[in-house]
Amino acid sequence: MKKGIIVVNAYSDNADYLYQADRLREEFALRGVCVEVVKNYCGIAGIQKNGKIALQEKGDFAVFLDKDKYIMRLLEKAGVRLFNSARAIEVCDDKMLTHIALSQAGISMPAVVPAPLCYTPEAEIGKAYCDNVIAALGLPVVVKHSYGSLGKEVFLADDAEALCAYAQQLRFTPHFYQQFIAESRGRDLRVVVVGGKAIAAMTRTAEKGEFRSNAARGGRCETFPLDAELCSLAEKIAATLGLDYCGMDFLFGKEGLLLCEVNSNAYFKALERTTGVNVAAAYAEYILRTV
Ligand SMILES: Nc1ncnc2c1ncn2[C@@H]1O[C@H](COP(=O)(O)OP(=O)(O)O)[C@@H](O)[C@H]1O
Ligand SMILES: [Mg+2]
Known part of the structure:
Protein backbone atom coordinates (compact mmCIF):
# COMPACT_ATOMS: atom_id res chain seq x y z
CA MET A 1 0.00 0.00 0.00
CA LYS A 2 1.36 3.43 -0.97
CA LYS A 3 1.96 5.87 1.86
CA GLY A 4 1.84 9.61 1.54
CA ILE A 5 1.84 12.86 3.44
CA ILE A 6 0.27 16.25 2.87
CA VAL A 7 2.68 19.04 3.80
CA VAL A 8 1.15 22.33 4.98
CA ASN A 9 2.70 25.56 6.16
CA ALA A 10 3.20 25.53 9.92
CA TYR A 11 2.12 29.12 10.44
CA SER A 12 -0.95 29.36 8.22
CA ASP A 13 -4.19 28.74 10.09
CA ASN A 14 -6.43 30.27 7.40
CA ALA A 15 -9.49 27.99 7.14
CA ASP A 16 -9.62 28.22 3.32
CA TYR A 17 -5.99 27.09 3.19
CA LEU A 18 -6.46 24.14 5.56
CA TYR A 19 -9.61 23.09 3.65
CA GLN A 20 -7.34 21.75 0.86
CA ALA A 21 -5.53 19.38 3.20
CA ASP A 22 -8.75 18.20 4.89
CA ARG A 23 -10.54 17.55 1.60
CA LEU A 24 -7.59 15.73 0.09
CA ARG A 25 -7.14 13.54 3.19
CA GLU A 26 -10.86 12.73 3.03
CA GLU A 27 -10.68 11.71 -0.64
CA PHE A 28 -7.55 9.58 -0.07
CA ALA A 29 -9.31 7.87 2.86
CA LEU A 30 -12.33 7.09 0.64
CA ARG A 31 -9.86 5.28 -1.62
CA GLY A 32 -8.37 3.32 1.28
CA VAL A 33 -5.19 5.37 1.57
CA CYS A 34 -4.29 6.93 4.91
CA VAL A 35 -2.44 10.20 4.37
CA GLU A 36 -1.15 12.23 7.29
CA VAL A 37 -1.16 16.04 7.29
CA VAL A 38 2.30 17.29 8.35
CA LYS A 39 3.24 20.87 9.25
CA ASN A 40 6.55 22.04 7.88
CA TYR A 41 8.01 22.67 11.33
CA CYS A 42 11.74 23.05 11.67
CA GLY A 43 13.22 19.56 11.72
CA ILE A 44 10.85 17.69 9.37
CA ALA A 45 13.79 17.40 6.95
CA GLY A 46 17.51 18.04 7.28
CA ILE A 47 20.97 16.88 6.23
CA GLN A 48 23.13 14.82 8.59
CA LYS A 49 26.89 15.21 9.07
CA ASN A 50 27.48 12.27 6.71
CA GLY A 51 25.45 14.06 4.01
CA LYS A 52 22.43 11.76 4.26
CA ILE A 53 19.00 13.35 4.18
CA ALA A 54 17.00 12.74 7.34
CA LEU A 55 13.19 12.84 7.07
CA GLN A 56 10.78 12.70 9.98
CA GLU A 57 7.95 11.30 7.83
CA LYS A 58 8.81 8.86 5.08
CA GLY A 59 6.18 8.47 2.40
CA ASP A 60 6.15 7.44 -1.25
CA PHE A 61 4.57 10.74 -2.12
CA ALA A 62 3.93 14.18 -0.66
CA VAL A 63 1.18 16.55 -1.66
CA PHE A 64 3.10 19.74 -1.11
CA LEU A 65 0.66 22.52 -0.18
CA ASP A 66 3.43 24.93 0.69
CA LYS A 67 6.16 26.73 -1.24
CA ASP A 68 9.08 26.08 1.09
CA LYS A 69 11.91 25.50 -1.35
CA TYR A 70 14.33 23.91 1.11
CA ILE A 71 11.92 21.25 2.36
CA MET A 72 10.57 20.45 -1.08
CA ARG A 73 14.07 19.97 -2.46
CA LEU A 74 15.10 17.79 0.49
CA LEU A 75 12.03 15.59 0.07
CA GLU A 76 12.63 15.20 -3.65
CA LYS A 77 16.31 14.45 -3.19
CA ALA A 78 15.37 11.76 -0.67
CA GLY A 79 13.25 10.10 -3.38
CA VAL A 80 9.76 11.30 -2.42
CA ARG A 81 7.49 12.08 -5.42
CA LEU A 82 6.18 15.59 -4.90
CA PHE A 83 2.84 16.90 -6.17
CA ASN A 84 3.69 19.47 -7.57
CA SER A 85 7.40 19.13 -8.24
CA ALA A 86 9.75 21.52 -6.47
CA ARG A 87 10.75 23.08 -9.79
CA ALA A 88 7.14 23.68 -10.87
CA ILE A 89 6.22 25.21 -7.49
CA GLU A 90 9.22 27.54 -7.53
CA VAL A 91 8.50 28.77 -11.06
CA CYS A 92 4.86 29.51 -10.18
CA ASP A 93 5.64 31.03 -6.80
CA ASP A 94 7.68 33.73 -8.53
CA LYS A 95 5.26 35.38 -11.00
CA MET A 96 8.04 36.96 -13.01
CA LEU A 97 9.71 33.55 -13.41
CA THR A 98 6.35 32.20 -14.64
CA HIS A 99 6.31 34.90 -17.33
CA ILE A 100 9.86 33.96 -18.34
CA ALA A 101 9.07 30.22 -18.39
CA LEU A 102 6.05 30.82 -20.64
CA SER A 103 7.68 33.38 -22.93
CA GLN A 104 8.24 32.22 -26.51
CA ALA A 105 5.70 29.41 -25.97
CA GLY A 106 2.88 31.08 -27.89
CA ILE A 107 0.90 32.00 -24.74
CA SER A 108 -0.63 35.51 -24.61
CA MET A 109 0.15 37.33 -21.37
CA PRO A 110 0.12 41.03 -20.44
CA ALA A 111 3.47 42.70 -21.19
CA VAL A 112 5.84 42.89 -18.21
CA VAL A 113 9.15 44.39 -17.11
CA PRO A 114 11.03 43.21 -14.02
CA ALA A 115 12.15 45.70 -11.38
CA PRO A 116 15.91 45.66 -10.82
CA LEU A 117 17.08 44.29 -7.47
CA CYS A 118 18.39 46.96 -5.14
CA TYR A 119 21.00 46.41 -2.41
CA THR A 120 21.73 50.04 -1.61
CA PRO A 121 19.78 51.49 1.35
CA GLU A 122 20.21 55.10 0.22
CA ALA A 123 19.08 54.38 -3.37
CA GLU A 124 16.54 56.84 -4.79
CA ILE A 125 14.31 55.71 -7.65
CA GLY A 126 14.55 58.38 -10.30
CA LYS A 127 12.19 59.74 -12.93
CA ALA A 128 14.05 57.95 -15.75
CA TYR A 129 13.26 54.58 -14.13
CA CYS A 130 9.51 55.33 -14.04
CA ASP A 131 9.52 56.87 -17.53
CA ASN A 132 10.98 53.61 -18.86
CA VAL A 133 8.23 51.55 -17.21
CA ILE A 134 5.52 53.87 -18.56
CA ALA A 135 7.06 53.87 -22.05
CA ALA A 136 6.98 50.04 -22.02
CA LEU A 137 3.58 49.44 -20.40
CA GLY A 138 1.52 52.65 -20.38
CA LEU A 139 -0.72 53.93 -17.57
CA PRO A 140 -2.30 52.87 -15.36
CA VAL A 141 0.22 50.12 -14.69
CA VAL A 142 0.02 47.10 -12.39
CA VAL A 143 2.72 46.75 -9.73
CA LYS A 144 3.13 43.21 -8.40
CA HIS A 145 5.32 41.55 -5.85
CA SER A 146 6.98 38.57 -7.52
CA TYR A 147 5.80 36.46 -4.57
CA GLY A 148 2.26 37.37 -3.64
CA SER A 149 -1.16 35.80 -3.25
CA LEU A 150 -4.85 36.45 -2.54
CA GLY A 151 -4.60 39.85 -4.25
CA LYS A 152 -2.68 41.28 -1.30
CA GLU A 153 0.46 42.29 -3.17
CA VAL A 154 -1.03 43.60 -6.44
CA PHE A 155 -1.42 47.37 -6.89
CA LEU A 156 -2.46 49.80 -9.59
CA ALA A 157 -0.42 52.96 -10.22
CA ASP A 158 -2.51 55.58 -12.03
CA ASP A 159 0.28 58.04 -12.74
CA ALA A 160 4.06 58.49 -12.72
CA GLU A 161 4.04 59.83 -9.18
CA ALA A 162 2.21 56.79 -7.77
CA LEU A 163 4.47 54.48 -9.76
CA CYS A 164 7.62 56.16 -8.39
CA ALA A 165 6.26 55.86 -4.84
CA TYR A 166 5.65 52.09 -5.30
CA ALA A 167 9.07 51.64 -6.91
CA GLN A 168 10.76 53.43 -4.02
CA GLN A 169 8.80 51.55 -1.37
CA ARG A 187 -13.00 40.41 -13.62
CA ASP A 188 -10.97 37.30 -14.37
CA LEU A 189 -11.32 33.62 -15.19
CA ARG A 190 -9.96 30.86 -12.95
CA VAL A 191 -9.30 27.47 -14.59
CA VAL A 192 -8.11 24.40 -12.68
CA VAL A 193 -6.04 21.70 -14.37
CA VAL A 194 -5.44 18.33 -12.69
CA GLY A 195 -3.20 15.64 -14.18
CA GLY A 196 -3.07 17.40 -17.55
CA LYS A 197 -6.84 17.91 -17.87
CA ALA A 198 -8.79 21.14 -17.34
CA ILE A 199 -11.64 20.12 -15.01
CA ALA A 200 -13.45 23.31 -13.93
CA ALA A 201 -13.63 27.05 -14.53
CA MET A 202 -15.31 30.04 -12.97
CA THR A 203 -15.32 33.79 -13.44
CA ARG A 204 -14.66 36.06 -10.50
CA THR A 205 -16.08 39.57 -10.36
CA ALA A 206 -14.80 42.11 -7.86
CA GLU A 207 -16.87 44.37 -5.70
CA LYS A 208 -17.48 47.88 -7.10
CA GLY A 209 -14.36 50.05 -7.10
CA GLU A 210 -11.96 47.08 -6.71
CA PHE A 211 -9.80 45.93 -9.66
CA ARG A 212 -8.67 42.68 -8.02
CA SER A 213 -11.23 39.92 -8.40
CA ASN A 214 -9.78 37.36 -5.96
CA ALA A 215 -12.44 35.39 -4.07
CA ALA A 216 -10.43 36.17 -0.92
CA ARG A 217 -11.14 39.89 -1.55
CA GLY A 218 -14.86 39.33 -2.01
CA GLY A 219 -14.87 38.45 -5.73
CA ARG A 220 -18.20 36.86 -6.76
CA CYS A 221 -17.73 33.45 -8.37
CA GLU A 222 -19.81 32.06 -11.25
CA THR A 223 -19.33 28.83 -13.11
CA PHE A 224 -17.92 29.16 -16.65
CA PRO A 225 -18.16 26.62 -19.50
CA LEU A 226 -14.97 24.82 -20.47
CA ASP A 227 -14.85 24.55 -24.26
CA ALA A 228 -12.22 22.70 -26.29
CA GLU A 229 -10.21 25.87 -26.99
CA LEU A 230 -10.03 26.91 -23.32
CA CYS A 231 -9.15 23.36 -22.24
CA SER A 232 -6.33 23.12 -24.73
CA LEU A 233 -4.92 26.54 -23.75
CA ALA A 234 -5.02 25.74 -20.01
CA GLU A 235 -3.61 22.25 -20.54
CA LYS A 236 -0.77 23.60 -22.67
CA ILE A 237 0.17 26.08 -19.92
CA ALA A 238 0.12 23.39 -17.21
CA ALA A 239 2.21 21.06 -19.37
CA THR A 240 4.76 23.77 -20.21
CA LEU A 241 5.25 24.45 -16.50
CA GLY A 242 5.26 20.74 -15.57
CA LEU A 243 2.37 21.08 -13.11
CA ASP A 244 0.34 18.13 -11.77
CA TYR A 245 -2.20 20.52 -10.28
CA CYS A 246 -2.79 24.23 -10.73
CA GLY A 247 -5.30 27.05 -10.88
CA MET A 248 -4.57 29.72 -13.47
CA ASP A 249 -6.01 33.20 -13.78
CA PHE A 250 -6.91 34.61 -17.19
CA LEU A 251 -7.83 38.20 -18.01
CA PHE A 252 -10.41 39.05 -20.66
CA GLY A 253 -8.46 41.03 -23.26
CA LYS A 254 -9.76 42.79 -26.40
CA GLU A 255 -8.46 39.99 -28.58
CA GLY A 256 -9.05 37.08 -26.25
CA LEU A 257 -7.76 35.61 -23.03
CA LEU A 258 -4.45 36.68 -21.54
CA LEU A 259 -2.82 34.58 -18.85
CA CYS A 260 -2.38 36.64 -15.67
CA GLU A 261 -0.68 34.13 -13.34
CA VAL A 262 -0.52 30.44 -12.41
CA ASN A 263 -1.02 29.14 -8.86
CA SER A 264 0.63 25.81 -8.10
CA ASN A 265 -1.24 25.69 -4.78
CA ALA A 266 -4.55 27.24 -5.84
CA TYR A 267 -7.23 27.18 -3.14
CA PHE A 268 -10.16 25.12 -4.42
CA LYS A 269 -12.92 25.68 -1.86
CA ALA A 270 -14.68 28.44 -3.81
CA LEU A 271 -14.26 26.51 -7.07
CA GLU A 272 -15.72 23.28 -5.63
CA ARG A 273 -18.69 25.21 -4.19
CA THR A 274 -19.29 27.25 -7.35
CA THR A 275 -18.90 24.57 -10.00
CA GLY A 276 -19.84 21.43 -8.05
CA VAL A 277 -16.69 19.74 -9.42
CA ASN A 278 -14.94 17.52 -6.86
CA VAL A 279 -11.41 18.88 -7.28
CA ALA A 280 -9.98 16.98 -4.32
CA ALA A 281 -11.27 13.64 -5.68
CA ALA A 282 -9.78 14.35 -9.12
CA TYR A 283 -6.41 15.24 -7.59
CA ALA A 284 -6.33 12.26 -5.18
CA GLU A 285 -7.27 9.88 -8.00
CA TYR A 286 -4.59 11.31 -10.28
CA ILE A 287 -1.94 11.01 -7.55
CA LEU A 288 -2.84 7.38 -6.80
CA ARG A 289 -2.75 6.57 -10.53
CA THR A 290 0.67 8.20 -10.84
CA VAL A 291 2.69 6.88 -7.86
N1 LIG B 1 -2.52 43.02 -15.54
C1 LIG B 1 -3.72 43.07 -14.97
N2 LIG B 1 -4.75 43.75 -15.57
C2 LIG B 1 -5.98 43.78 -14.99
N3 LIG B 1 -6.26 43.19 -13.81
C3 LIG B 1 -5.29 42.50 -13.18
C4 LIG B 1 -3.96 42.42 -13.73
N4 LIG B 1 -3.20 41.68 -12.90
C5 LIG B 1 -3.99 41.33 -11.87
N5 LIG B 1 -5.25 41.81 -12.03
C6 LIG B 1 -6.36 41.60 -11.09
O1 LIG B 1 -5.80 41.40 -9.79
C7 LIG B 1 -6.09 40.08 -9.33
C8 LIG B 1 -4.89 39.55 -8.55
O2 LIG B 1 -3.75 39.44 -9.39
P1 LIG B 1 -2.88 38.11 -9.46
O3 LIG B 1 -1.70 38.37 -10.33
O4 LIG B 1 -3.74 36.96 -9.81
O5 LIG B 1 -2.33 38.01 -7.95
P2 LIG B 1 -2.66 37.01 -6.75
O6 LIG B 1 -1.57 36.00 -6.78
O7 LIG B 1 -2.58 37.85 -5.54
O8 LIG B 1 -4.00 36.39 -7.00
C9 LIG B 1 -6.42 39.27 -10.56
O9 LIG B 1 -7.24 38.19 -10.25
C10 LIG B 1 -7.12 40.32 -11.43
O10 LIG B 1 -8.47 40.49 -11.04
MG1 LIG C 1 -4.47 35.28 -8.72
Whole structure:
Protein backbone atom coordinates (compact mmCIF):
# COMPACT_ATOMS: atom_id res chain seq x y z
CA MET A 1 0.00 0.00 0.00
CA LYS A 2 1.36 3.43 -0.97
CA LYS A 3 1.96 5.87 1.86
CA GLY A 4 1.84 9.61 1.54
CA ILE A 5 1.84 12.86 3.44
CA ILE A 6 0.27 16.25 2.87
CA VAL A 7 2.68 19.04 3.80
CA VAL A 8 1.15 22.33 4.98
CA ASN A 9 2.70 25.56 6.16
CA ALA A 10 3.20 25.53 9.92
CA TYR A 11 2.12 29.12 10.44
CA SER A 12 -0.95 29.36 8.22
CA ASP A 13 -4.19 28.74 10.09
CA ASN A 14 -6.43 30.27 7.40
CA ALA A 15 -9.49 27.99 7.14
CA ASP A 16 -9.62 28.22 3.32
CA TYR A 17 -5.99 27.09 3.19
CA LEU A 18 -6.46 24.14 5.56
CA TYR A 19 -9.61 23.09 3.65
CA GLN A 20 -7.34 21.75 0.86
CA ALA A 21 -5.53 19.38 3.20
CA ASP A 22 -8.75 18.20 4.89
CA ARG A 23 -10.54 17.55 1.60
CA LEU A 24 -7.59 15.73 0.09
CA ARG A 25 -7.14 13.54 3.19
CA GLU A 26 -10.86 12.73 3.03
CA GLU A 27 -10.68 11.71 -0.64
CA PHE A 28 -7.55 9.58 -0.07
CA ALA A 29 -9.31 7.87 2.86
CA LEU A 30 -12.33 7.09 0.64
CA ARG A 31 -9.86 5.28 -1.62
CA GLY A 32 -8.37 3.32 1.28
CA VAL A 33 -5.19 5.37 1.57
CA CYS A 34 -4.29 6.93 4.91
CA VAL A 35 -2.44 10.20 4.37
CA GLU A 36 -1.15 12.23 7.29
CA VAL A 37 -1.16 16.04 7.29
CA VAL A 38 2.30 17.29 8.35
CA LYS A 39 3.24 20.87 9.25
CA ASN A 40 6.55 22.04 7.88
CA TYR A 41 8.01 22.67 11.33
CA CYS A 42 11.74 23.05 11.67
CA GLY A 43 13.22 19.56 11.72
CA ILE A 44 10.85 17.69 9.37
CA ALA A 45 13.79 17.40 6.95
CA GLY A 46 17.51 18.04 7.28
CA ILE A 47 20.97 16.88 6.23
CA GLN A 48 23.13 14.82 8.59
CA LYS A 49 26.89 15.21 9.07
CA ASN A 50 27.48 12.27 6.71
CA GLY A 51 25.45 14.06 4.01
CA LYS A 52 22.43 11.76 4.26
CA ILE A 53 19.00 13.35 4.18
CA ALA A 54 17.00 12.74 7.34
CA LEU A 55 13.19 12.84 7.07
CA GLN A 56 10.78 12.70 9.98
CA GLU A 57 7.95 11.30 7.83
CA LYS A 58 8.81 8.86 5.08
CA GLY A 59 6.18 8.47 2.40
CA ASP A 60 6.15 7.44 -1.25
CA PHE A 61 4.57 10.74 -2.12
CA ALA A 62 3.93 14.18 -0.66
CA VAL A 63 1.18 16.55 -1.66
CA PHE A 64 3.10 19.74 -1.11
CA LEU A 65 0.66 22.52 -0.18
CA ASP A 66 3.43 24.93 0.69
CA LYS A 67 6.16 26.73 -1.24
CA ASP A 68 9.08 26.08 1.09
CA LYS A 69 11.91 25.50 -1.35
CA TYR A 70 14.33 23.91 1.11
CA ILE A 71 11.92 21.25 2.36
CA MET A 72 10.57 20.45 -1.08
CA ARG A 73 14.07 19.97 -2.46
CA LEU A 74 15.10 17.79 0.49
CA LEU A 75 12.03 15.59 0.07
CA GLU A 76 12.63 15.20 -3.65
CA LYS A 77 16.31 14.45 -3.19
CA ALA A 78 15.37 11.76 -0.67
CA GLY A 79 13.25 10.10 -3.38
CA VAL A 80 9.76 11.30 -2.42
CA ARG A 81 7.49 12.08 -5.42
CA LEU A 82 6.18 15.59 -4.90
CA PHE A 83 2.84 16.90 -6.17
CA ASN A 84 3.69 19.47 -7.57
CA SER A 85 7.40 19.13 -8.24
CA ALA A 86 9.75 21.52 -6.47
CA ARG A 87 10.75 23.08 -9.79
CA ALA A 88 7.14 23.68 -10.87
CA ILE A 89 6.22 25.21 -7.49
CA GLU A 90 9.22 27.54 -7.53
CA VAL A 91 8.50 28.77 -11.06
CA CYS A 92 4.86 29.51 -10.18
CA ASP A 93 5.64 31.03 -6.80
CA ASP A 94 7.68 33.73 -8.53
CA LYS A 95 5.26 35.38 -11.00
CA MET A 96 8.04 36.96 -13.01
CA LEU A 97 9.71 33.55 -13.41
CA THR A 98 6.35 32.20 -14.64
CA HIS A 99 6.31 34.90 -17.33
CA ILE A 100 9.86 33.96 -18.34
CA ALA A 101 9.07 30.22 -18.39
CA LEU A 102 6.05 30.82 -20.64
CA SER A 103 7.68 33.38 -22.93
CA GLN A 104 8.24 32.22 -26.51
CA ALA A 105 5.70 29.41 -25.97
CA GLY A 106 2.88 31.08 -27.89
CA ILE A 107 0.90 32.00 -24.74
CA SER A 108 -0.63 35.51 -24.61
CA MET A 109 0.15 37.33 -21.37
CA PRO A 110 0.12 41.03 -20.44
CA ALA A 111 3.47 42.70 -21.19
CA VAL A 112 5.84 42.89 -18.21
CA VAL A 113 9.15 44.39 -17.11
CA PRO A 114 11.03 43.21 -14.02
CA ALA A 115 12.15 45.70 -11.38
CA PRO A 116 15.91 45.66 -10.82
CA LEU A 117 17.08 44.29 -7.47
CA CYS A 118 18.39 46.96 -5.14
CA TYR A 119 21.00 46.41 -2.41
CA THR A 120 21.73 50.04 -1.61
CA PRO A 121 19.78 51.49 1.35
CA GLU A 122 20.21 55.10 0.22
CA ALA A 123 19.08 54.38 -3.37
CA GLU A 124 16.54 56.84 -4.79
CA ILE A 125 14.31 55.71 -7.65
CA GLY A 126 14.55 58.38 -10.30
CA LYS A 127 12.19 59.74 -12.93
CA ALA A 128 14.05 57.95 -15.75
CA TYR A 129 13.26 54.58 -14.13
CA CYS A 130 9.51 55.33 -14.04
CA ASP A 131 9.52 56.87 -17.53
CA ASN A 132 10.98 53.61 -18.86
CA VAL A 133 8.23 51.55 -17.21
CA ILE A 134 5.52 53.87 -18.56
CA ALA A 135 7.06 53.87 -22.05
CA ALA A 136 6.98 50.04 -22.02
CA LEU A 137 3.58 49.44 -20.40
CA GLY A 138 1.52 52.65 -20.38
CA LEU A 139 -0.72 53.93 -17.57
CA PRO A 140 -2.30 52.87 -15.36
CA VAL A 141 0.22 50.12 -14.69
CA VAL A 142 0.02 47.10 -12.39
CA VAL A 143 2.72 46.75 -9.73
CA LYS A 144 3.13 43.21 -8.40
CA HIS A 145 5.32 41.55 -5.85
CA SER A 146 6.98 38.57 -7.52
CA TYR A 147 5.80 36.46 -4.57
CA GLY A 148 2.26 37.37 -3.64
CA SER A 149 -1.16 35.80 -3.25
CA LEU A 150 -4.85 36.45 -2.54
CA GLY A 151 -4.60 39.85 -4.25
CA LYS A 152 -2.68 41.28 -1.30
CA GLU A 153 0.46 42.29 -3.17
CA VAL A 154 -1.03 43.60 -6.44
CA PHE A 155 -1.42 47.37 -6.89
CA LEU A 156 -2.46 49.80 -9.59
CA ALA A 157 -0.42 52.96 -10.22
CA ASP A 158 -2.51 55.58 -12.03
CA ASP A 159 0.28 58.04 -12.74
CA ALA A 160 4.06 58.49 -12.72
CA GLU A 161 4.04 59.83 -9.18
CA ALA A 162 2.21 56.79 -7.77
CA LEU A 163 4.47 54.48 -9.76
CA CYS A 164 7.62 56.16 -8.39
CA ALA A 165 6.26 55.86 -4.84
CA TYR A 166 5.65 52.09 -5.30
CA ALA A 167 9.07 51.64 -6.91
CA GLN A 168 10.76 53.43 -4.02
CA GLN A 169 8.80 51.55 -1.37
CA LEU A 170 9.40 48.14 -3.01
CA ARG A 171 13.04 48.60 -4.01
CA PHE A 172 14.22 45.76 -1.72
CA THR A 173 11.28 43.49 -2.57
CA PRO A 174 11.35 41.35 -5.74
CA HIS A 175 8.64 42.82 -7.93
CA PHE A 176 7.71 43.64 -11.51
CA TYR A 177 5.40 45.84 -13.56
CA GLN A 178 2.60 44.48 -15.72
CA GLN A 179 0.45 46.02 -18.43
CA PHE A 180 -3.03 46.78 -17.06
CA ILE A 181 -5.76 44.99 -19.04
CA ALA A 182 -8.48 47.63 -18.73
CA GLU A 183 -11.23 45.55 -20.42
CA SER A 184 -10.86 42.99 -17.63
CA ARG A 185 -10.94 45.46 -14.72
CA GLY A 186 -12.41 43.66 -11.73
CA ARG A 187 -13.00 40.41 -13.62
CA ASP A 188 -10.97 37.30 -14.37
CA LEU A 189 -11.32 33.62 -15.19
CA ARG A 190 -9.96 30.86 -12.95
CA VAL A 191 -9.30 27.47 -14.59
CA VAL A 192 -8.11 24.40 -12.68
CA VAL A 193 -6.04 21.70 -14.37
CA VAL A 194 -5.44 18.33 -12.69
CA GLY A 195 -3.20 15.64 -14.18
CA GLY A 196 -3.07 17.40 -17.55
CA LYS A 197 -6.84 17.91 -17.87
CA ALA A 198 -8.79 21.14 -17.34
CA ILE A 199 -11.64 20.12 -15.01
CA ALA A 200 -13.45 23.31 -13.93
CA ALA A 201 -13.63 27.05 -14.53
CA MET A 202 -15.31 30.04 -12.97
CA THR A 203 -15.32 33.79 -13.44
CA ARG A 204 -14.66 36.06 -10.50
CA THR A 205 -16.08 39.57 -10.36
CA ALA A 206 -14.80 42.11 -7.86
CA GLU A 207 -16.87 44.37 -5.70
CA LYS A 208 -17.48 47.88 -7.10
CA GLY A 209 -14.36 50.05 -7.10
CA GLU A 210 -11.96 47.08 -6.71
CA PHE A 211 -9.80 45.93 -9.66
CA ARG A 212 -8.67 42.68 -8.02
CA SER A 213 -11.23 39.92 -8.40
CA ASN A 214 -9.78 37.36 -5.96
CA ALA A 215 -12.44 35.39 -4.07
CA ALA A 216 -10.43 36.17 -0.92
CA ARG A 217 -11.14 39.89 -1.55
CA GLY A 218 -14.86 39.33 -2.01
CA GLY A 219 -14.87 38.45 -5.73
CA ARG A 220 -18.20 36.86 -6.76
CA CYS A 221 -17.73 33.45 -8.37
CA GLU A 222 -19.81 32.06 -11.25
CA THR A 223 -19.33 28.83 -13.11
CA PHE A 224 -17.92 29.16 -16.65
CA PRO A 225 -18.16 26.62 -19.50
CA LEU A 226 -14.97 24.82 -20.47
CA ASP A 227 -14.85 24.55 -24.26
CA ALA A 228 -12.22 22.70 -26.29
CA GLU A 229 -10.21 25.87 -26.99
CA LEU A 230 -10.03 26.91 -23.32
CA CYS A 231 -9.15 23.36 -22.24
CA SER A 232 -6.33 23.12 -24.73
CA LEU A 233 -4.92 26.54 -23.75
CA ALA A 234 -5.02 25.74 -20.01
CA GLU A 235 -3.61 22.25 -20.54
CA LYS A 236 -0.77 23.60 -22.67
CA ILE A 237 0.17 26.08 -19.92
CA ALA A 238 0.12 23.39 -17.21
CA ALA A 239 2.21 21.06 -19.37
CA THR A 240 4.76 23.77 -20.21
CA LEU A 241 5.25 24.45 -16.50
CA GLY A 242 5.26 20.74 -15.57
CA LEU A 243 2.37 21.08 -13.11
CA ASP A 244 0.34 18.13 -11.77
CA TYR A 245 -2.20 20.52 -10.28
CA CYS A 246 -2.79 24.23 -10.73
CA GLY A 247 -5.30 27.05 -10.88
CA MET A 248 -4.57 29.72 -13.47
CA ASP A 249 -6.01 33.20 -13.78
CA PHE A 250 -6.91 34.61 -17.19
CA LEU A 251 -7.83 38.20 -18.01
CA PHE A 252 -10.41 39.05 -20.66
CA GLY A 253 -8.46 41.03 -23.26
CA LYS A 254 -9.76 42.79 -26.40
CA GLU A 255 -8.46 39.99 -28.58
CA GLY A 256 -9.05 37.08 -26.25
CA LEU A 257 -7.76 35.61 -23.03
CA LEU A 258 -4.45 36.68 -21.54
CA LEU A 259 -2.82 34.58 -18.85
CA CYS A 260 -2.38 36.64 -15.67
CA GLU A 261 -0.68 34.13 -13.34
CA VAL A 262 -0.52 30.44 -12.41
CA ASN A 263 -1.02 29.14 -8.86
CA SER A 264 0.63 25.81 -8.10
CA ASN A 265 -1.24 25.69 -4.78
CA ALA A 266 -4.55 27.24 -5.84
CA TYR A 267 -7.23 27.18 -3.14
CA PHE A 268 -10.16 25.12 -4.42
CA LYS A 269 -12.92 25.68 -1.86
CA ALA A 270 -14.68 28.44 -3.81
CA LEU A 271 -14.26 26.51 -7.07
CA GLU A 272 -15.72 23.28 -5.63
CA ARG A 273 -18.69 25.21 -4.19
CA THR A 274 -19.29 27.25 -7.35
CA THR A 275 -18.90 24.57 -10.00
CA GLY A 276 -19.84 21.43 -8.05
CA VAL A 277 -16.69 19.74 -9.42
CA ASN A 278 -14.94 17.52 -6.86
CA VAL A 279 -11.41 18.88 -7.28
CA ALA A 280 -9.98 16.98 -4.32
CA ALA A 281 -11.27 13.64 -5.68
CA ALA A 282 -9.78 14.35 -9.12
CA TYR A 283 -6.41 15.24 -7.59
CA ALA A 284 -6.33 12.26 -5.18
CA GLU A 285 -7.27 9.88 -8.00
CA TYR A 286 -4.59 11.31 -10.28
CA ILE A 287 -1.94 11.01 -7.55
CA LEU A 288 -2.84 7.38 -6.80
CA ARG A 289 -2.75 6.57 -10.53
CA THR A 290 0.67 8.20 -10.84
CA VAL A 291 2.69 6.88 -7.86
N1 LIG B 1 -2.52 43.02 -15.54
C1 LIG B 1 -3.72 43.07 -14.97
N2 LIG B 1 -4.75 43.75 -15.57
C2 LIG B 1 -5.98 43.78 -14.99
N3 LIG B 1 -6.26 43.19 -13.81
C3 LIG B 1 -5.29 42.50 -13.18
C4 LIG B 1 -3.96 42.42 -13.73
N4 LIG B 1 -3.20 41.68 -12.90
C5 LIG B 1 -3.99 41.33 -11.87
N5 LIG B 1 -5.25 41.81 -12.03
C6 LIG B 1 -6.36 41.60 -11.09
O1 LIG B 1 -5.80 41.40 -9.79
C7 LIG B 1 -6.09 40.08 -9.33
C8 LIG B 1 -4.89 39.55 -8.55
O2 LIG B 1 -3.75 39.44 -9.39
P1 LIG B 1 -2.88 38.11 -9.46
O3 LIG B 1 -1.70 38.37 -10.33
O4 LIG B 1 -3.74 36.96 -9.81
O5 LIG B 1 -2.33 38.01 -7.95
P2 LIG B 1 -2.66 37.01 -6.75
O6 LIG B 1 -1.57 36.00 -6.78
O7 LIG B 1 -2.58 37.85 -5.54
O8 LIG B 1 -4.00 36.39 -7.00
C9 LIG B 1 -6.42 39.27 -10.56
O9 LIG B 1 -7.24 38.19 -10.25
C10 LIG B 1 -7.12 40.32 -11.43
O10 LIG B 1 -8.47 40.49 -11.04
MG1 LIG C 1 -4.47 35.28 -8.72
